[in-house]
Amino acid sequence: MKWSNAINDYKNFLKIERGLSENSITNYVLDIKKLVVWLEENDINLSPISISEEEIQAFIYSIAKKVQPRTQSRIISGLRGFFNYLVFEEYRKTNPLELIESPKIGRKLPDTLSITEIDTLINTIDLSKPQGERNRAILETLYGCGLRVSELINLKISDLFFEEGFIRVTGKGDKQRLVPISDTTIKYIEIYKNEIRNHQEIKPQALDTLFLNRRGNGLTRAMIFTIIKQLTEKAGIQKTISPHTFRHSFATHLLENGANLRAIQQMLGHESITTTEIYTHIDNTHLTEVINKFHPRK
Template sequence: MNWKILIRQFRDYLKLERSLSGNSVEAYEHDVIKFMQFLELTEPSVGPLQVKGKHIQLFLEYITELGMSAYSQARILSGIKSFFRFLLMEEIRDEDPSSLIDSPKLGRKLPDTLSFPEIEQILLAIDLSTPEGMRNRAMLETLYSCGLRVSELTDLKISNLFFDDGFVKVLGKGNKERLVPIGRDARKYIGMYRNEVRCHLDIVKGAENYVFLNRRGNKLSRVMVFTIIKNLAVKIGLKKTVSPHTFRHSFATHLIEGGADLRAVQEMLGHESITTTEIYTHLDRDYLQQIIKDFHPRS
């Protein structure tokens, strides 16, 4: 059975057997459709009967990348869980892939980070002999060098590259512009990508100013960035869950570990409040705790 048939049956069940209101039925249906669309983009061979817990987990990570709040994520997950419980109840499936997936915690969560050697391992796994590899290296160098959100990366424009000054102009949340320093390696690989790959693309009208393009000459999607990083993590056998936001977290954590001023990091990340940036100080605190444990006579 395909998605459309089962979603229609799920809708009827909600309406007729659970007597939910029209708005509630529509909300549940939209939750499942969002998940279906994600799989169609990332793993089109996975149908409703092949879904595993890992697919739902990846979807939750993806909607986190889109900036969706924990409350919205919890609501969407509730709809997906209801759908798979329905399939289980109707004996369409013999197990529920969502049963072990916890709802997102509504409090502030410490972000996952990669060590610098792990970042390097991912970058070195990219095949620079292909046009896509050259683009991907430039893209991930930029992501880590500047600590960008994934949408800021895909929206980055050629007209906002100020390499002579060592900065890029970024359009962040709320259409707020900020200048972010860009490292030497990121500048080098963007230059190589533009001179050796991008210049040969047949660029779609309207996409001429975007830095990173797909093979059809159009603006790169956020889902594609997510997929590229996921595939590289698999390639090197990395056990951590890695996403574009992991690069942003790692950028901030590595700066603060190195002694960077918190307000400077706040400015580079485009955080409205300093308290948002303070979540990146957790490794620094861990280090201080280790010092106490190792050297303090009362430890």
């Protein structure tokens, strides 16, 4: 079996069986291709079926000198999944990564913004320009609904159910969920939609896309990052802020104000509650206050 054939089969498996997005599949494949390149550079002629733990160990040792432990751990995890697939399909009897341990890495807590910092960022927006109303609506939606950047740029007008108080969000693996939307966020989306977007010349492929660029086409991930970076610099906030920071802040502020963790999980679209539980580690002071206030043995 050739590496290219095995990788293509694995891509189909990830798409059809696992329901992963194109971005996730691309990342998995890139890590497998790192191993293939290393084999070629070292004149090691082994197929996915014949490669052994010894070669995998040598590859991991080589990348350990170049990448951070977190990246190394991700590559090992990706390769383990690939070879598990080959075992599952009975191309191999064993997984060469079965006994290989990932490096120990600390749990990185996500950055968050305070409510004051979020207000400062939004107040920095120049509303005298047409894109100002759009940018305000974007930030209000990121923070008000806890969306991923990919979910934001793919949000459709047909996904807005304002009368019911929900928006329909298409998340990872094209899985859809309904997310509550506040009156405040609805107000700013309506202002942008009615006063700015309705007066644009819109490209045919973007007629249903909510947030548009000046040329009437959908925004890119990079553009959202650029908007937020520029506003952060203008506001003088000394933090590295990305679109995901608003998502983290959304979850953190809900938790701090007493929201149920399971409800936060559903709104964020996390498959596992374990992913959501990272937010319980962010503000230990708040959690101590909860114990002191509500526990009978306080």
